Amino acid sequence: IHVASTPAELYNAVLVDTPLAPFFVDCISEQDLDEMNIEIIRNTLYKAYLxxxxxxxxxxxxxxxxxxxxxxxxxxxRRAIIITINSFGTELTKDDRAKLYPKCGKLYPDGLGALARADDYDQVKAVAEYYAEYRALFEGAGNNPGEKTLEDKFFEHEVKLNVMAFLH
Known part of the structure; x- marks a missing residue:
């Protein structure tokens, strides 16, 4: 999915040339693969994988x-938070957004419900306030030169978790 740069490439790479094809053949056509649908499919598959x-x-x-x-x-x-933030200003509905959230994190179920209702970044940050681990990641995150973005802070935390896994 990551190597496909056009809907046609995605259709051929995932829906024609792999064992997944029989599952999709009656569900989706190449014409259905606009940018929004590709993201929904990608996030739905990643949710199932997680x-x-x-x-x-x-x-x-x-x-x-x-x-x-x-x-x-x-x-x-992280995916639920990023999906929420990235969905603001798009045609993705709150209900559709909620369907993309993996149901296995610390935010499940109450935090995911709150994210599903969020209308802006500040409301997402307010949800994170209830989870010490995520509160710390939102603190000091910015988009100005020299500041760490929320994505940077998520990445650093992921690296820390992976290092701790080897030290466990």
Whole structure:
């Protein structure tokens, strides 16, 4: 999905040339693949992947569950936050946005419900205030030269979680 740069390339790469084709053949055509639909498909697939991987790790238990579920929960929450912020000013409805949220992070279920109702960045930040880990990431995030963006802070936190996984 990441290598496709046009709807036609995506259609051929995922919906024609892979074992996924039978699942999509009656659901979507190449003409349906505008930029918004590509993002919805990409996020829907990633949601399913995150939820399945999280459940797999949970069922394994032990250190695998301890380490991986924390990393996957963070990724699920980050995606929900970024999907919310990126949806402002688009045609994506609040209900459609909520369907893209992975249901396996620390924000599930109450935080995701609050994100689904958010109308602007400040409301997303207000949701994060209830979660110490995310409150810290929003603090000091900016878009001015020299400032770390929210994406930068998410990336740094992800790196920290991965380093901690190796030290566990």
């Amino acid at each position: 939820e399945a991987f999280y459940n797999f790790c949970s069922q394994l238990g032990g250190e695998t569950a301890d380490v991986m579920c924390e990393i996957l929960a963070f990724e699920a929450d």
